[in-house]
Amino acid sequence: MADIVLKVTGASKRFGGVQALSDVGITIRRGEVVGLIGPNGAGKTTFFNVITGLYIPDSGSFELGGKPYKPSAVHEVAKAGIARTFQNIRLFPEMTALENVMVGRHVRTGSGLAGAVFRTRKFNAEEAAITQRSQELLDYVGIGRYAEYKARTLSYGDQRRLEIARALATDPTLIALDEPAAGMNATEKVVLRELIDRIRKDGSTILLIEHDVKLVMGLCDRVTVLDYGKPIAEGSPYDVQRDEKVIEAYLGAGHKAH
């Protein structure tokens, strides 16, 4: 089963009296785009934070690329191969766009204090490689010409793309996008959709949390629906859209067609 990228089973998380997640599982295969949807408060972001190590789960087993991993520290998860973006964009605002992406290379490079101070040949080579790769990624997401601009001066849509470029810089086995279309207008959404599609075609595996059902249905190979912290449906977008429980969760009981 080498082509399974992420396999989570039985993930649970409780905050005081609220069972935010109970027994949630997800399986993502290489090259897939998997959507995670659900009404507000369904536990999407909690699940996301659990698999990326921001919250410590109460139970559950986690496998990334066939190897078990413990999502206990955020930076360890990034190192293991999950890169994420944030629902409310979290860039490094006073650093340039290029520097933002270069930070993403941190986890795949290794030069230390001595290399930096003495500018060893190895350091210089690594630094040149980081710069080149980062510029390529900026070009890839289409904001290469803003490399020298500070991140905070970019437009909203460009900041999203910068965040995606920064995530790609960590050479992730799984890219997890937390509501990438939030706050975007229709045109920006079209551009974003094209970008995600291109990233997938170039061989990446993507987990997508999204409110915009249209975007999810158009992009995803498979969709998991959460409600009140429990998975209520799983399958192709077409099937999920027609699932009784999903319709009930989104529109309320009694909405069945008469």
Next chain:
Amino acid sequence: MPESLVRNKLIVFIGAAVLLFVLPALAQYAGNFWVRILDFALLYVLLALGLNIVVGYAGLLDLGYIAFYAVGAYMFGLLASPHLSDTFAAIKSLFPNGLHTPLWVVIPLGAALAAFFGAVLGAPTLKLRGDYLAIVTLGFGEIIRVFLNNLDAPVNITNGPKGLLQIDSLKIPFTDFDFGKTGSLFGLEVSSVTKYYYLFLLIVVISVVICYRLERSRIGRAWMAIREDEVAAKAMGINTRNMKLLAFAMGASLGGVSGVLFATFQRFISPESFALHESIMVVAMVVLGGIGHIPGVILGALLLASLPEVLRWISGELDLQMLTGGRLDAAILRQLLIALAMICIMLARPRGLWPQPEHGKAAPAATN
């Protein structure tokens, strides 16, 4: 970069180098008092550069920074003064001539010890940010000073408020070159303070190069990422705990070196030199000059270290006390003018006197 710009930069660079080189000669002409001010200014530059790593790069507001200056100074003071051998018979019997550890051993040792203290004092604060971090570091700084003040009983280690006396001046081993004595070069008289000036200048230049290179490295970027957004930095795989400890340690090591130099230069240290207001002064130098920007930090340190002395001289020349019938004395006026200058600068230039240049303006709207 266009060729003319490179040439301009080179001219500025050479000009600055020549100026820095002849400065003590000019100052010496006006009196050793002025060279001494320059020496102290250079020590403060070193402190400000170190604090800039912690505050400017990693964004950790440290109000107890002077503690590392104290660690360096006391380490040299203990290892190169008669205090330990006079107090402890065991040490006396081991070193009958007293302890005279050479500076070349003590500078790396001071840097290492201060770095160790930096990491140890940094470790409990890793989860704190902003105001909370500032208060805890302020407390740590005071704790070190209080220790130095009180460690004269039951075992006299630091000699308490009386401080350490007769600290060695710096000598170059195997020669008769003594930084503490006036020498001569080509028949020109070179005073002790001038010799120290060149030593301090050399160490400051080395430190500037280190800071500059760290800033433009993987580690520097990781520090700045932590400063900008710690959660995002973690999500990018940066081990924020280790990186913060590294920033504390690196910053502290420059403070420790500065402390060692201070002790050998002053030849007397007491806890008084490491009070809270010194910490605040160094923070002010970093912020006033331009936080995170090396030239700005240097400018801030030079200004704030020398301005009080210049004002002291001016008020002395004017004989202010006589003019105001004893109501205003030099010390009060000095504080007043410094405070006024700082308020004006922060109002006019909130990002510091010489801040990080802005890259570009607002980027145009998104297109494909």
